[in-house]
Amino acid sequence: MYELMNNFINFRSIRRLSYLMIKKFQEYLKKKYTSGLSSILLKLTLIFAILFSIPEISYSQKKPALSWAADAEGNAPFIFKDPTNMNNIGFEVDIAKAIADELFMEALFVQNQWDGLIPGLQIMNYDVAINGIEITPERLSEVNFSTPYYITHVQLVVLKGSKIRCLSDLFGKDVGCLKNSYAERVLLDTAERGPTAIRVKSYEGEVNAFQDMLNGRLDAALVDAPIALYYASWNPEFQLAGEGIGEMSYGVAIRKSDTLLLRNINNALASIGSKGKLKDILMRWNLWNQSMRKYLNDYSESNIPPSEFKKYLKSQGKAKTFSERMQGYYDSLSLFGRAALTTIQISVTSMIIAIILGLVIALIRIYSPPPFSKMATAYIELIRGTPLLIQLYFIYYVLPTTGIKFTPFLAAVIGLGLNYAAYEAENYRAGLFSVPKGQMEAAISLGMKRRQALRFIIIPQALRLVIPPITNDFISLLKDSSLVSVITMVELTKVYMQLSLVDYDFLGNGIIVALVYLLLGLPFVKMAKYAERRFSVDKKRVVQ
Numbered sequence: 001m002y003e004l005m006n007n008f009i010n011f012r013s014i015r016r017l018s019y020l021m022i023k024k025f026q027e028y029l030k031k032k033y034t035s036g037l038s039s040i041l042l043k044l045t046l047i048f049a050i051l052f053s054i055p056e057i058s059y060s061q062k063k064p065a066l067s068w069a070a071d072a073e074g075n076a077p078f079i080f081k082d083p084t085n086m087n088n089i090g091f092e093v094d095i096a097k098a099i100a101d102e103l104f105m106e107a108l109f110v111q112n113q114w115d116g117l118i119p120g121l122q123i124m125n126y127d128v129a130i131n132g133i134e135i136t137p138e139r140l141s142e143v144n145f146s147t148p149y150y151i152t153h154v155q156l157v158v159l160k161g162s163k164i165r166c167l168s169d170l171f172g173k174d175v176g177c178l179k180n181s182y183a184e185r186v187l188l189d190t191a192e193r194g195p196t197a198i199r200v201k202s203y204e205g206e207v208n209a210f211q212d213m214l215n216g217r218l219d220a221a222l223v224d225a226p227i228a229l230y231y232a233s234w235n236p237e238f239q240l241a242g243e244g245i246g247e248m249s250y251g252v253a254i255r256k257s258d259t260l261l262l263r264n265i266n267n268a269l270a271s272i273g274s275k276g277k278l279k280d281i282l283m284r285w286n287l288w289n290q291s292m293r294k295y296l297n298d299y300s301e302s303n304i305p306p307s308e309f310k311k312y313l314k315s316q317g318k319a320k321t322f323s324e325r326m327q328g329y330y331d332s333l334s335l336f337g338r339a340a341l342t343t344i345q346i347s348v349t350s351m352i353i354a355i356i357l358g359l360v361i362a363l364i365r366i367y368s369p370p371p372f373s374k375m376a377t378a379y380i381e382l383i384r385g386t387p388l389l390i391q392l393y394f395i396y397y398v399l400p401t402t403g404i405k406f407t408p409f410l411a412a413v414i415g416l417g418l419n420y421a422a423y424e425a426e427n428y429r430a431g432l433f434s435v436p437k438g439q440m441e442a443a444i445s446l447g448m449k450r451r452q453a454l455r456f457i458i459i460p461q462a463l464r465l466v467i468p469p470i471t472n473d474f475i476s477l478l479k480d481s482s483l484v485s486v487i488t489m490v491e492l493t494k495v496y497m498q499l500s501l502v503d504y505d506f507l508g509n510g511i512i513v514a515l516v517y518l519l520l521g522l523p524f525v526k527m528a529k530y531a532e533r534r535f536s537v538d539k540k541r542v543v544q
Helices: 003-031 036-052 091-102 112-121 184-192 204-216 225-231 259-274 277-284 292-294 305-319 322-367 370-384 388-402 409-432 436-446 448-488 491-502 506-535
Strands: 065-070 106-112 148-160 174-180 199-203 220-224 238-250
Touching: 036 238, 065 091, 065 112, 065 388, 091 106, 091 259, 091 277, 091 506, 106 491, 106 506, 112 388, 148 184, 148 204, 148 225, 148 292, 174 184, 174 204, 184 220, 184 238, 184 322, 199 220, 204 220, 204 225, 220 225, 220 238, 220 409, 225 238, 277 305, 322 370, 322 448, 322 491, 370 409, 370 491, 388 409, 388 448, 409 448, 436 448, 491 506
Parallel strands: 065 106, 174 199, 174 220
Antiparallel strands: 148 220, 148 238
């Protein structure tokens, strides 16, 4: 309790000191920038600087952290949300903790998109990646892998009553699988040898393929055996077709340079294997199979029940009452609240950057000599002509290879800010052009310099005109912030997907997240309407 109070006091002291420093800075700037609109923008900037720019206090840990990355949308039994308390659970969560315990370390989970786990590992965002990553020659050329912690196969899943029994029955059919997986390679290799094509459809998650089968878009799905066990084996609408196909191994992905960590993790895996801890984990999740018996040379009987598997089946097979569903929504509000705070932090900070940088770019484009104006024009066209998602990938994954590395939050803010700055620059350009040229000429004829005319005459009038489009752009940016989940940020849309995959309640959770987005945007719409009334020239009262 003493440590918590001390940390709280330190946090309040740091925030108070930061506030006083920013207040002094505000008083200094007020002496130079006195226009009403500039003052409003300045106050907003300072407020958000106080709220969002103070770094989080890092508390010392008793044990060193072993940061491991996975995608919490990885589905059961790998890693998923516990329906009862919304914590991350899964057999890989247990294995990561067992490895960390053997190394006398604390397992620290890092959320990352599944297809970005290896790139994120290479730019040192975390120590290891554990998320059903198959050991393949292609991946071995990029990263090292530990000895396998689980060996399994792929399983063909079809609708109940289907005549499909094996791979040869798939020719001419639509078949779903996980993108960049062993199942996808099996299907593509089979298609090359067949008389007719197999129409392979790749998904971000195998569970989506099951839903498409129910919707009549797929004839079958080839998935990892654990996924088939947890999502299809008990479901009366599906059936497992034939025996398991092939064999694949999951390993802990580690950077090529971390040879000592690789050795330590291999030793930890050997230790939990010899002590029976690995078998216990797999037994509880009903994943102990013949391949693991052979791999660990353990054919002994065990009395450990598949408790986690039974718990999962109970949560899936039971139809929730209205009160239970409402209670589930209530329990998830804290997750939505934290995600909403992240979303608003990213959106507001990015928009401040976009507003300020957009004005600078617009002024350079209109009033600077040709070399600089052309550069500004090229920036606007380049940013507006390329997808925001690609820009985020470039900032987060490509720049670190050149020595420029940002935290996920900074990468998200910079990516969104730079992107929307191009759009704001065009808004400003339209506003500046709407001010009659005669006003600049009149100001210069009265002895004002061009810089003074822009500052006191042209820009204030232009800013009044661009308030409505800036507001619209902020609402768009608020929604586009959902894209930052690809660079490990857990915001509203990511939390929505994680919670919806627990019990497939996309409707209820979707209504909640839509309302949260609406509530986040409404205050800024009100602020914009106030600013329009406050700074509208034709609505100002003329004092006699």
